[in-house]
Amino acid sequence: MSQIKVQIPTPLRQYSDKKDSVEVEATTVGEAMKAITTAHPDLRRHLYTDEGKLRAFVNLYLNEEDIRYMQKEATEVKDGDTLYIVPSIAGGRG
Amino acid sequence: MTTATSASGSAATATLNNEEVLRYSRHLIMPEVGMEGQLKLKAAKVLCIGAGGLGSPLALYLAAAGVGTLGMVDFDVVDYSNLQRQILHHTPDVGRKKLDSAGDKLLAMNPFLHLKKYDTMLTSANALDLFKEYDIVADGTDNFATRYLVNDACVLSGKPNVYASIFRFEGQASVFGTKDGPCYRCLYPEPPPPGLVPSCAEGGVLGILPGLLGVIQATEVIKLILNGETKDSLIGRLLLVDAFAMKFRELKLRKNSECPVCGTHPTVTGLIDYNEFCGIRGEEKPMSALVGGMPEMEVTELKRRVDAKEDLFVLDVREPHEYQICNLHGHLIPLGEIEKRAGELDPAREMVVHCKAGVRSAKAIAALQQLGFTGKLHNLKGGIMAWADQVDPTMPKY
Numbered sequence: 001m002s003q004i005k006v007q008i009p010t011p012l013r014q015y016s017d018k019k020d021s022v023e024v025e026a027t028t029v030g031e032a033m034k035a036i037t038t039a040h041p042d043l044r045r046h047l048y049t050d051e052g053k054l055r056a057f058v059n060l061y062l063n064e065e066d067i068r069y070m071q072k073e074a075t076e077v078k079d080g081d082t083l084y085i086v087p088s089i090a091g092g093r094g
Numbered sequence: 095m096t097t098a099t100s101a102s103g104s105a106a107t108a109t110l111n112n113e114e115v116l117r118y119s120r121h122l123i124m125p126e127v128g129m130e131g132q133l134k135l136k137a138a139k140v141l142c143i144g145a146g147g148l149g150s151p152l153a154l155y156l157a158a159a160g161v162g163t164l165g166m167v168d169f170d171v172v173d174y175s176n177l178q179r180q181i182l183h184h185t186p187d188v189g190r191k192k193l194d195s196a197g198d199k200l201l202a203m204n205p206f207l208h209l210k211k212y213d214t215m216l217t218s219a220n221a222l223d224l225f226k227e228y229d230i231v232a233d234g235t236d237n238f239a240t241r242y243l244v245n246d247a248c249v250l251s252g253k254p255n256v257y258a259s260i261f262r263f264e265g266q267a268s269v270f271g272t273k274d275g276p277c278y279r280c281l282y283p284e285p286p287p288p289g290l291v292p293s294c295a296e297g298g299v300l301g302i303l304p305g306l307l308g309v310i311q312a313t314e315v316i317k318l319i320l321n322g323e324t325k326d327s328l329i330g331r332l333l334l335v336d337a338f339a340m341k342f343r344e345l346k347l348r349k350n351s352e353c354p355v356c357g358t359h360p361t362v363t364g365l366i367d368y369n370e371f372c373g374i375r376g377e378e379k380p381m382s383a384l385v386g387g388m389p390e391m392e393v394t395e396l397k398r399r400v401d402a403k404e405d406l407f408v409l410d411v412r413e414p415h416e417y418q419i420c421n422l423h424g425h426l427i428p429l430g431e432i433e434k435r436a437g438e439l440d441p442a443r444e445m446v447v448h449c450k451a452g453v454r455s456a457k458a459i460a461a462l463q464q465l466g467f468t469g470k471l472h473n474l475k476g477g478i479m480a481w482a483d484q485v486d487p488t489m490p491k492y
């Protein structure tokens with residue numbers, strides 16, 4: 001098990017008890033996501049579809065790499081890594 | 095007349111007169127710009143989508159820097175609540191077309207600017223024709239449908255898309271749609287379903303944030319004009335800005351070979367219906383499908399029933415900081431906590447649920463119905479803003 005930090009983006013902090021990051025223990029990205037959505041069940045609904053698929057407007061980055069180009073949720077994590085949850089945002093004109 | 099021309103002749107059609115030489119002298123004496131760069135700026139044509147939060151600093155800096163031709167697309171009117179961040183617009187401009195207000199400021203700042211105003215909504219019908227006239231497009235819009243439209247139109251017409259978007263105190267910036275770089279769809283293949291991600295109007299935005307991000311956009315536009323698509327550009331990088339932590343993080347972006355618009359076998363080869371793509375039917379507001387069929391109460395009816403001291407529970411599902419601005423003395427449970435705190439409510443009691451304008455309250459009613467609430471649940475039509483308009487004009491609006 002490795003100790004990693006999961007960074008929660010502003011629009012989703014209302015579902016993580018207003019926390020901007022959470023420390024979790026995990027060996028893979030998938031386990032880290034499981035740990036955080038178990039601790040904060042409201043996050044699950046916003047991050048995953050009913051079929052358990054990560055939503056298409058949310059990307060996960062391990063440090064600075066997109067996990068879609070690594071081993072996806074099976075990507076291994078190591079101590080001190082940061083997992084970024086990066087949803088699309090659209091604001092700007094208004 | 096004395097004119098200065100580019101030594102290399104790469105932008106040989108443009109020249110600077112003496113006034114321009116003086117105006118741009120701090121550029122001309124730095125080797126990274128110089129006469130050659132300044133003439134490139136003068137010859138450049140940049141299209142700015144939106145004259146609001148991002149568009150303000152973006153257009154101001156591009157105009158000041160000497161970008162020769164600036165197109166601006168916007169159909170909006172200046173609202174009092176824009177002034178906290180949209181620095182192109184001043185208090186006397188409230189009620190004016192944003193384009194007229196922007197035009198006055200930009201031309202006063204730089205009369206050499208060739209400004210083209212497009213008083214229209216960017217659509218699938220006009221985007222490609224519009225983009226054809228420009229070298230670079232800067233996206234300062236505020237909704238997903240237009241974001242995807244700008245992306246696809248940029249990829250299809252081969253124009254770089256200098257991108258930024260903001261939420262509360264966080265921003266994202268990148269350069270999409272260059273020849274070898276990724277596009278917005280490579281990053282996010284699909285938009286979120288309507289209502290899942292709050293807009294600035296719902297979520298708020300720190301006034302300086304569009305300033306920070308708009309200036310980053312202007313910087314990237316100017317670098318593209320001066321240096322082209324080099325590795326120093328934000329191409330292939332997503333810059334994340336957190337203004338409160340004052341942290342700038344950078345993520346790697348890759349061009350997705352399976353991208354439907356810029357991949358090796360594109361399936362999107364023309365512009366599509368972006369409202370449909372984003373789950374918005376026709377001209378409907380995203381939440382109207384949800385509000386449809388839900389009992390609504392007019393604010394005047396609520397006033398009558400409150401005055402008659404009828405038994406009616408008022409539930410406010412806004413955030414505590416909104417409650418501080420104005421309230422109807424309702425019981426406050428923010429929408430995000432409604433399921434967790436439903437135990438505070440009597441499921442059999444008749445209730446009127448309200449938020450600012452009626453969207454969040456509709457979601458709250460749907461959630462309460464899901465939890466098996468049996469009492470009649472009314473959605474206050476137009477929310478507390480309708481109350482301020484129709485019942486209590488002394489109530490502040492926000």
Ligand SMILES: [Zn+2]
Nearest residue numbers: 277280353356
């Ligand atoms: Zn793409």
